[in-house]
Amino acid sequence: QQESGDPVASLRLAIEQANARIYNESLAMSPKLEPDQMMGSTCVAAVILGDTVYVANVGDSRAYIVRNGQAHQISLDHSVVAQQLREGLITKEQAKDHPDRNKIYRCLGSETVEVDTFSEKVQPDDLLLLCTDGLSELVPEEEVTSIVQQHEPQESVQRLIGRANELGGRDN
Numbered sequence: 001q002q003e004s005g006d007p008v009a010s011l012r013l014a015i016e017q018a019n020a021r022i023y024n025e026s027l028a029m030s031p032k033l034e035p036d037q038m039m040g041s042t043c044v045a046a047v048i049l050g051d052t053v054y055v056a057n058v059g060d061s062r063a064y065i066v067r068n069g070q071a072h073q074i075s076l077d078h079s080v081v082a083q084q085l086r087e088g089l090i091t092k093e094q095a096k097d098h099p100d101r102n103k104i105y106r107c108l109g110s111e112t113v114e115v116d117t118f119s120e121k122v123q124p125d126d127l128l129l130l131c132t133d134g135l136s137e138l139v140p141e142e143e144v145t146s147i148v149q150q151h152e153p154q155e156s157v158q159r160l161i162g163r164a165n166e167l168g169g170r171d172n
Contacts (some may be wrong), residue, residue, distance in 0.1 A: 003017075004049070005035065007047040007049050007118070008052040008054055008056070008117045009116070010047070011045055011047060011055075011056035011117060012052060012056060013041055013057055014045065014117045015055075015058060015113065015115045016113060017060075017117065018043065018053050018108055019108045019110065019112075019113040021023040022039055022040070022108050022109040023038070023109055023110060023111060024038060025130050026037065026038040026039040038109055038110075039107045039109045040107040040108060040109035040110070041059070041109060042059025042060055042061040042078045042104065042107055042108070042132060042133070043057060043058045043059060043061055043106060043108050044056070044061035044062060044063050044073070044075055044131075045055075045057070045130075045131045046063055046128060046130060048128070051121055051122055051123075052119050052120065052121055053065070053074070053119065053120055053122050053128060054119050055074045055075055055077040055086070055117065055119070055120075056115050056116065056117045056118075057078075057115070057116055058106050058107060058108055058113055058114070058115055058116070059077075059079075059104045059106055059107045059108070060077040060078060060079045060080065060082065060132075060133045060136075061075075061129055061130070061131065061132045061133065062074075062077065062106050062129075062130070062132075062136050063075045063118075063128065063129070064128070064129040064130075064131075064132050064151065065120060065122065065127070065128060065129075065144050065172065066124075066127040066128075066129060066148055066149065067123060067124065067126050067127075069145065070145065071142075071144060071145045071151065073142045074118050074120055074126065074161055075116065075118060076116055076118075077104075077133075078104050078105055078106035078116075079100075079101065079102070079103060079104045079105070080100045080101075080103045080104075080105065081095050081098045081100055081101045081103070082095075082115075082159055083105075083127070084098075084103075096132075099140070102133070109144055119125065120159070126158050127148050127149070129144070129148060131144075132171055133171070134164055134169055134170070134171020135161075135164050135171075136162065137155060138163075138164045138167040138168065138169055139160065139164050139167060141162050143163065144160065147159050147163070148160075
């Protein structure tokens with residue numbers, strides 16, 4: 001609904017407004033809660049404009065482009081383990097079972113929020129996938145890629161949710 005013509009600014013503003021609402025609702029419901037006890041959520045959003053996808057995220061919800069049989073993560077996770085992985089302090093194998101893998105350092109519902117934004121050129125036949133850690137932590141990337149390439153979007157969604165639940169999904 002923004003008229004600026006700047007999708008990055010619009011995404012950032014929308015997420016900042018959502019953050020403020022969550023924060024204010026949380027304060028109104030329980031004004032005596034400590035900051036780490038308040039409501040919170042992760043967020044990923046995307047806008048496709050012309051041949052470019054613009055992505056914004058907070059937390060560990062992700063955006064992927066699936067192209068030529070490969071999934072490429074566009075967003076960056078704001079989690080302790082993802083940061084350690086980026087810094088080369090742990091391996092992908094260590095990250096899978098790390099005790100802090102669900103600890104995030106950014107989320108919606110805080111007094112202020114820092115939103116990361118990304119843009120990437122898209123090509124015909126690219127697939128865009130937005131998901132929470134309830135999928136990305138449980139279903140291997142190769143399996144996700146296979147499912148979204150074999151099925152129409154609505155069926156892909158149902159199959160991905162089903163597969164995550166089969167693997168012990170606890171996310172809602």
